[in-house]
Amino acid sequence: MKRINQIEPFMDNAEKKELMSVIDSGWYTESSKTKEFERMFASFVGAKYACAVTSGTAALYVGLKALNIEMGDEVIVPDLTFVASPNSVEATGAKPVLVDIEKNTLNLDLKKMSKSVSKKTKAVMPVDFNGRPIDMKVLREFADKKGILLIEDAAHAIGCYYNRRHIGTISDVGIFSFSTPKIITTGQGGMIVTNDRQIYERAMALKDFGRKIGIKKQMEKSFSHSTIGYNFKFTEFQAAVGIAQMRKLQKRILKKRRMFKKYVDLLSNVEGIEFLKTDLKNVTPWMIDIFLKSAAKRTQLIKYLEKKQIGTRIYYPAIHRLKPYRKMDREYKQASSFSDRGLWLPSSVTLTDNQIGIVCNEIKRFFK
Known part of the structure; x- marks a missing residue:
């Protein structure tokens, strides 16, 4: 009997065609394909803005930085998640505070979470484990009352909804993953979504060495860096694959x-x-x-x-x-x-x- 793998990706001529168009174009890093992929994804989930980065982990890190999470802050994270969730908090200098899950959805236990909030709590990172949504109505109301930000790890949750809204769009920031095992893949890749223009602009600058959106089009200002940033830019090859995968x-x-x-x-x-x-x-x-x-x-x-x-x-x-x-x-x-x-x-x-x-x-x- 042929082996049945636990998970494997699937691509065909649709991805090949898109990849060949990138090779023929001569533009390989963050150009028209990346913008198209971001638009497609934002439209699919119903978010105003989408920012493609190199991985789901990078999306968490950039998302946290865009929310100004820093050393001295605490971020509540569920104890059942992939290690990227707390690691991304550590990378900002903040402290991940682990909270147990509840048994019905395997998401954050909101009662235990409320008891873990301190003066240092800046954000909560709900994780929609295996696509099952946390009670976002209760969590959003609690966060708004306490002045706490929400960054949602929706890496498992493409195609999942809560009260007719796509998971990841009710939080201040939602992140998605396109790693090989996901329902659509770009090999590696991640997406940050938000409905807040300022958060979006910060994320776009953070992933491109601190440059403002579009400034590279002006050659004399192409090395103008208004803030500290990093290199988490997407490639046109990833975007080409992503576009073909989105159609499926x-x-x-x-x-x-x-x-x-x-x-x-x-x-x-x-x-x-x-x-x-x-x-x-x-x-x-x-x-x-x-x-x-x-x-x-x-x-x-x-x-x-x-x-x-x-x-x-x-x-x-x-x-x-x-x-x-x-x-x-x-x-x-x-x-x-x-x-x-x-x-x-x-x-x-x-x-x-x-x-x-x-x-x-x-x-x-x-x-x-």
């Missing part, structure tokens, strides 16, 4: 939702497997996730499926268990439990119903 996005959203439903239909009656309740009218799961009874049982299933040429991926470790952020489990019971038991099953946009059936049949055999 709606079909992929439907495919991911149908895929999740099919897994649930086939496995929900299997003793020993748990699914999170997921609103597939509004949520496009990044990957199909299941939860086992224990970490030991998860390890056994991973090894069994690997022998059957079926790839899987463990959940991220709870951040407090990583060496740079080490703390005791008792403060993060939910994050610890779900991290130990969570497993992502094959979730590629190219996955066929037949392959899903093979995966589910092998899982059923394991549990017999």
